[in-house]
Amino acid sequence: MQLMVAGRFAFLIFSSASAAFAEETAATKPQPLTLVKAARLVDTAAGVVRDNQAVLIEDEKVKAIGPAADISKGIPPETRVIDLGDATIVPGLIDCHTHITSQPKNYYEDIFRRSPIDYAVTAHVYARRTLEAGFTTVRDVGAGEFIDIALRNAVNAGTVPGPRILCAGLALGSTGGHADLNGFSPYLSFREVSPSVADGVDAIRKAVRTNIKYGADWIKILASAGVLSEEESVGAPQYTPEEMKAAVDEAALWGRKVAAHAHGAEAIKMAIRAGVASIEHGSLIDDEGIRLMKERGTWLVADIYNDDYIIAEYSRLGYPEKIIEKERLVGRLQRENFRKAAKAGVKIAYGTDAGVYPHGWNGKQLGKMVEWGLTPMQAIQAATVSAADLIGWKAKVGQLTTGYFADLVAVSGDLVADVTVLEKPEFVMKGGAIYKNALTADAVVKPE
Ligand code: ARG
Numbered sequence: 001m002q003l004m005v006a007g008r009f010a011f012l013i014f015s016s017a018s019a020a021f022a023e024e025t026a027a028t029k030p031q032p033l034t035l036v037k038a039a040r041l042v043d044t045a046a047g048v049v050r051d052n053q054a055v056l057i058e059d060e061k062v063k064a065i066g067p068a069a070d071i072s073k074g075i076p077p078e079t080r081v082i083d084l085g086d087a088t089i090v091p092g093l094i095d096c097h098t099h100i101t102s103q104p105k106n107y108y109e110d111i112f113r114r115s116p117i118d119y120a121v122t123a124h125v126y127a128r129r130t131l132e133a134g135f136t137t138v139r140d141v142g143a144g145e146f147i148d149i150a151l152r153n154a155v156n157a158g159t160v161p162g163p164r165i166l167c168a169g170l171a172l173g174s175t176g177g178h179a180d181l182n183g184f185s186p187y188l189s190f191r192e193v194s195p196s197v198a199d200g201v202d203a204i205r206k207a208v209r210t211n212i213k214y215g216a217d218w219i220k221i222l223a224s225a226g227v228l229s230e231e232e233s234v235g236a237p238q239y240t241p242e243e244m245k246a247a248v249d250e251a252a253l254w255g256r257k258v259a260a261h262a263h264g265a266e267a268i269k270m271a272i273r274a275g276v277a278s279i280e281h282g283s284l285i286d287d288e289g290i291r292l293m294k295e296r297g298t299w300l301v302a303d304i305y306n307d308d309y310i311i312a313e314y315s316r317l318g319y320p321e322k323i324i325e326k327e328r329l330v331g332r333l334q335r336e337n338f339r340k341a342a343k344a345g346v347k348i349a350y351g352t353d354a355g356v357y358p359h360g361w362n363g364k365q366l367g368k369m370v371e372w373g374l375t376p377m378q379a380i381q382a383a384t385v386s387a388a389d390l391i392g393w394k395a396k397v398g399q400l401t402t403g404y405f406a407d408l409v410a411v412s413g414d415l416v417a418d419v420t421v422l423e424k425p426e427f428v429m430k431g432g433a434i435y436k437n438a439l440t441a442d443a444v445v446k447p448e
Contacts, residue, residue, distance in 0.1 A: 034080045034406075037053065054067070120150065131161055285337050
């Protein structure tokens, strides 16, 4: 990359499939000092919007933040200044429930005509879309054959543009459960190098160890039946309390936490009692479950946008009617129960299940959360400080504070009046490098 390159051009480089790797590296390389200023900045830790703020960035971290007039004082003359004008800056968003390696195209074709290698070669496309949607960190909760781990490593190495990824590797479930392939002839079997199915305490402990051996940051268990799989029920427990506890205890030995997929009230309570860190979906949670979550400080990660997409699109994608029927059973109740849990004071972290619906649409759930009981600021906090707390990165991401990663998103609309403006951020920076900039022409990436 020569001399100066407009920020907008830096974005084009990432959008272009033919971008040379050498260019990508030069464009993403953080510069020594950058000052980003804007008319407003959301202080997610305090829950307030501050006027005329600036963030001073050194390499990939925030060096200082505060009123633009103060921060601009005494900065070296060669500092790159990016004035975002009337825009509002938000810390990079965090999605605690993605499946970033895949996206359904057709039910039977996905099963019979796609292999893990097909998923592996396309995963980077979804990683870039997620990043460009302003999600600079995700917790990915399950992928086949450790594709998520390979993707995370490629992003960390700077080979592929994408969000910071914490991954779970194989999501663990029981025979006949949500992790298994159901509804087919018993004579049909798939060759899996790394099976997700683990039954019984010993097999579960071993599966947790295997995941960690190959690089998992988190452990995901399927505590209950699911929607998008062919077992009959939705929400019935699919692991015993002993099995769930084994997963949590084994994960803890290795310094890992457990996220539990759980739609049904009983499975939710079993998983909370077993000590999981978060309940995923939480669709049919009852009052006792809400009380237990508050008591134990368990997080709720409820994918409440999903229902709209599944009902609108999944018949077209060839999903069997019995699956659509299951969605009809949980869709509305999940939203009502989300409102109830939030009102009761259950800790809420943002998680969308992106991958069930298109990657890059991760921000659409913010508006749903406001529709179902959160204030816009609470929705933004769920996707920043709260999500950071759940994933164990509250001292790294989720707010813009000295020493934190310079992960910034900016939008030109008034996001506190209408949080949906965050669905399409106009500026995205991760670790001091600009990945998208439709706001200014003067943001420059200086030469080495
Ligand atoms: N992965 C989840 C499952 O199959 C998706 C649930 C989507 N539905 C919903 N209402 N959140 O169970």
